[in-house]
Amino acid sequence: MAGRRTIIYTVEVSDKKGGGFLRRASPVHLQDIFNKYASFEKNGEKFMTAEDFVIKYLKLLDENNYNADTVRLLAAIVDTSKDGLISYSEFQAFEGLLCFPDALYKTAFQLFDTNGNGMVSFHEFVEVMTKTDLQKKIPFNMDSPFVQLYFGRDKKRLVTYHEFSQFLHDFHEEYAIEGFRRADKEGTGFISILEFQEIMISIKSHLLTQQVQTHLIEAARESQGGTRVSFPYFIAFNSLLNNMELVKRIYLNVTNGHRAQEVSKEEFMHSAQAMSQMTPLEVDILFNLCDLLHQTGPEQYFKQITNRLAEIHAVSSPEDRGVFIQILESTYRFSLGSIAGAVGATAVYPIDLVKTRMQNQRTGSFIGELMYRNSFDCFKKVIRHEGIFGLYRGLVPQLLGVAPEKAIKLTVNDLVRDKLMDKKGNLALHSEIIAGACAGGSQVVFTNPLEIVKIRLQVAGEIASGTKVRAWTVVKELGLFGLYKGARACLLRDVPFSAIYFPAYAHTKAKFADENGYNSPITLLVSGAIAGIPAASLVTPADVIKTRLQVVARAGQTTYSGVLDATRKIYAEEGFRAFWKGALARVFRSSPQFGVTLVTYELLQRYLYIDFGGTRPSGSELKVTSIGDMKKPQNPDHIGGYSVSLPIFSGIESKFGLCLPKYSISKAS
Structure with a gap:
């Protein structure tokens, strides 16, 4: 006005x-x-x-x-x-x-x-x-x-x-x-x-x-x-x-x-x-x-x-644009999501390894002393017995898989949000949840093969053997259908995780935005981390079940035939608390990982922005109000103070x- x-x-x-x-x-x-x-x-x-x-x-x-x-x-x-x-x-x-x-x-x-x-x-x-x-x-x-x-x-x-x-x-x-x-x-x-x-x-x-x-x-x-x-x-x-x-x-x-x-x-x-x-x-x-x-x-x-x-500013509906433009936009988002996913995964991978080993640690069906007393004890023992690089066992296949996994999750979430957004740019809460759920479901095609290989490599260090377990060996051993073992549990984890995470992130980011709607990198990181806390903790039981289904049971350990079977046996042998094993490590891994991933993704969109006519992350531009019509300096010699003061x-x-x-x-x- x-x-x-x-x-x-x-x-x-x-x-x-x-x-x-x-x-x-x-x-x-x-x-x-x-x-x-x-x-x-x-x-x-x-x-x-x-x-x-x-x-x-x-x-x-x-x-x-x-x-x-x-x-x-x-x-x-x-x-x-x-x-x-x-x-x-x-x-x-x-x-x-x-x-x-x-x-x-x-x-x-x-x-x-x-x-x-x-x-x-x-x-x-x-x-x-x-x-x-x-x-x-x-x-x-x-x-x-x-x-x-x-x-x-x-x-x-x-x-x-x-x-x-x-x-x-x-x-x-x-x-x-x-x-x-x-x-x-x-x-x-x-x-x-x-x-x-x-x-x-x-x-x-x-x-x-x-x-x-x-x-x-x-x-x-x-x-x-x-x-x-x-x-x-x-x-x-x-x-x-x-x-x-x-x-x-x-x-x-x-x-x-x-x-x-x-x-x-x-x-x-x-x-x-x-x-x-x-x-x-x-x-x-x-x-x-x-x-x-x-x-x-x-x-x-x-x-x-x-x-x-x-x-x-109200944006045009994605349907108003050509199919080719929408494909280009999805490709662009997919590429940025791949980079962001790789950065986020690398940043927190040691925590993920500790989480996996804690969740795979059994009680009740395996005779012997527990290998790890807690997550911190696990972290120390991995470094002592396997060296600093032991914390990064399985990172390569993780990076090969996490790039398309996070990319498709971020891309699908953005895509579905665009589709469910009305012509005035409004998005209802239930639409945000649906978009997040779709994003979580779509990623399983990449997540499951990735995680089953990663998990088997992560727990391999617990077994003292002269044979070094490699990712390709695990893939050949499992075969195509074996790579999707535990896929149901993966869906049970990823769909609610994303349905909780993305709406929580959007609303938290809005809360931390300044009065001009701008989010600094710090507020983006904090928003992503905060949103990850409820999302990661609440789906821990599904993550425990998925982990148990995907690892190779050692001698004396209980085997599981499916989600329901694993649920019954874990509860009978280890009690209700077993479903929350590694919850702290999972929160400490997922929360910062998604914080790093989302801040990387949004900063990439901010600084490598290409206008396809769709939406872009809110709070991505520092918008301030000017007094009168704003113009850039007409003279290239207008530098320093004059350039700073031009708006006023x-x-x-x-x-x-x-x-x-x-x-x-x-x-x-």
């Missing part, structure tokens, strides 16, 4: 050579750029003139059509010595100033501090204001009580930087009210819709997108039911513009962090009252504007406002109601 709310852009922070938006400027590089534009030389030292800085370097104005006073005023921001020339030290200081978070206020202060004494007087303020287009169009009463409160009744009080920054903020709002007061000549409390439009575009244009500007009259007419705008509506409209970040927080509160969910006006109002005071009139204006901008029809109490409040300088000519003469006043004037 407001420009600072709805015009969004991606902040690029790359320092890579030759690329990146925000490039850091070294002193040598900055000196070279200064020398390039400095056309005046005095006592062997180069200086920039006002035209050099504003016209040639900043490229703010048309070199063939500009106002000399405007150029002088803007250059005076840098020219702190007020001698009409800009030295390198002043240029360097200005670049540094622009890196401050309050750069806009600092530069505005230097603009009004025309004599450079570090204070702003009433006469300096008037000197700048009288040269602005806005003052000529909508004169501000310089004798108003508001001005007297800051500069004193005699207007001799000098204002410091911090005081002046507050003055500018308040002046911006006071100017809008002054505009209404001047338009309401008869004191009726009403102005015409055309006057409302003129005031908003003249004074608050930097808070309005072009789309909103074109709908101002329509919005006011629908809300006010006529051709006039009341003062309460005017104030509510301006208040809404100034509090769009609050509006977004209210929306995220009512949706419990979900950024693609429809809310009713009543739901939004309840949340607004719980968090802070937002008037019913402001909410009415908000929903009315969303209705107009999105053309959602005549419904008054249920409108989609996500594009305005959460900066989420977009539309600077109308910020704070200043509206400096920029293009409208010709050189001849």
